[in-house]
Amino acid sequence: MANISIRNVHKSYGAVEVLKPFSLEINEGEFIVLVGPSGCGKSTMLKILAGLEPASGGEIFLGEREVTDLAPGDRDIAMVFQNYALYPHLTVRQNIGFGLKMRGMPAAEIETRVAEVARTLEVEKYLDRRPKDLSGGQRQRVALGRAIVRQPQAFLMDEPLSNLDAKLRVHMRAEIGALHQRIGVTTVYVTHDQIEAMTMADRVVIMRDGVIQQIADPDTLFQRPDNLFVAGFIGSPGMNFLSAEVERDGGRAWIDVFGNRIEVDEARLAGASAVIAGIRPEHLKLGAGPASFQVRPSLVESLGSEKYVYFDGGPHTVAREDGEEDKSKGLIARLSHTGHMSEQDKLELSFDPSDLYLFDAKTEKALR
């Protein structure tokens, strides 16, 4: 296993730059997740790392070795594909051993290594079957087996769980996590699912339109998002946003959030005249509090121990980019409440102003 150093790698197709200069130092044994919406450049970056796409510029080092212009097979990396890409004409045994065979390993050693990996991933029973005779989860395991049997310097995984059903996805997520703990190989994992990113990563790289938005561990991303996009992308349900004009008087500043005049530290505002205030759904409480407001829910979803209450935030509501579905339902409060609640009820909600996130309305950068 090795560290990976990505230095100013960029990619253009003609005049279209799909990946802006991208630099990232990945430590030995680290689990890095690249996450972002479709078309953000995360899969392109992974393919460049694998050598399946040439970079338009920049350098990639695997350990001390520069691999920028090496063929995929010469990089000593393994990749797990979204659609598994198992060779349909080969048995599971041949699929797992294919990479070793290509590297000229003696048949006896291939057999030993394949058996060992098959035991680890619990696919020994299926070694003589073809991929079409396996279930989705079994295919996924075989794809993982094909990657780990080579004992590569790094694993690249391109949305490997997105074809599995929800239950199996949670299971395989845990398995991949456990596998990484056990073998400790440097891993770059691409997904558009922020829950996968948050649960699996040592560090998450959030991307948008080919640009890195923030690189941080999951807790930091959640608690200290660098900009409006990250704040809206991380967290489920996503953060609520409201636009607000800054009122200034006598060296003090206020913003209006849900009809509450909230004082904001002038130093934090950095001269901004308009801000976007963000509040996480779980920071909204039922009943009166430091800052309260009344809403009539447009929809109440009960999850048993808690309720998702959707409501109209008024003309100041700012829609999140990724939340087409949520946009139609307005803002959302995630309330710990087991009693009855319906769309007819008028609710009093409250929040603590210290839980507010502020973003510059023009630059969308976080104001802290």
Place this chain on the structure above:
Amino acid sequence: MKRTPMQSLVLYGTVILLAALILFPVYWLLVTALSTSADLSQLPPSFWPENAQWQVFAKVWEERPIPTWLANSMLAAIGSVALSMVVSVMAGYALSRFSIRGGHSLGLFILTAKMLPATLLVIPLFSIFRSFGMIGSLWTLVIAHSTLIIPFTTWMLKGYFDTIPRELEQAAMVDGCSPMGAMLRVVLPVATPGLAATALYAFVLSWADYAYARTFLINAQGSWTANLGITTMRGEYTTDWNEISAAAVFVAVPIILIYLFLERYLVGGLTAGAEK
């Protein structure tokens, strides 16, 4: 969805009718071969001769150079298939996988070549072959047939390669294959049904040709293919239709056998399980 009895009746009725339409000429060829000249001229025609002349097959086989004609046809067809498949696998793969400037137009242009009738190409081909002194050789027929076959098989294979996920080659390359190695070790084995269907198409096209064989081989009796040979069985004043039909049955048998052999490859499904 469960079919109603009426739907089943219409469906099976249509299938039986179509099968009868397709099989009737084959059946009639056999009836003609087994009938005497008198049987053939009677009205209304008999649907099975009273005294089937099975010995006609042995007679034709002995009296006419059927084995030579069949061997020549086989040689021309195998040569055409081999040449066409090598060229069209490469071309189809390139058109499917590489974004070449004008690649789409090139693909359409290749297909346009297929739209030209064989009779239109026969004159320029004759002129070219004559200037190279190639008239009368079976190899000439192989090249001529390939000019007809390659455009369509290239297009067929491009379509087939398009259905094979690129990730298979990418996985093979990450596993240590070169791009060519990925094609040979992964794509071609996966494409077996497509390759078999394409090869069969190429074989039939070559096997069924008459116009090119007639033009390029008429003066080279030793190189006559079966189709060309059979036409020479027609006499100036009388024609033994039963003998011609018996020879035609010999020509049809290899194609039927090849279909039976390749049938399992022609039914797709090998790619199942590659993904998802």
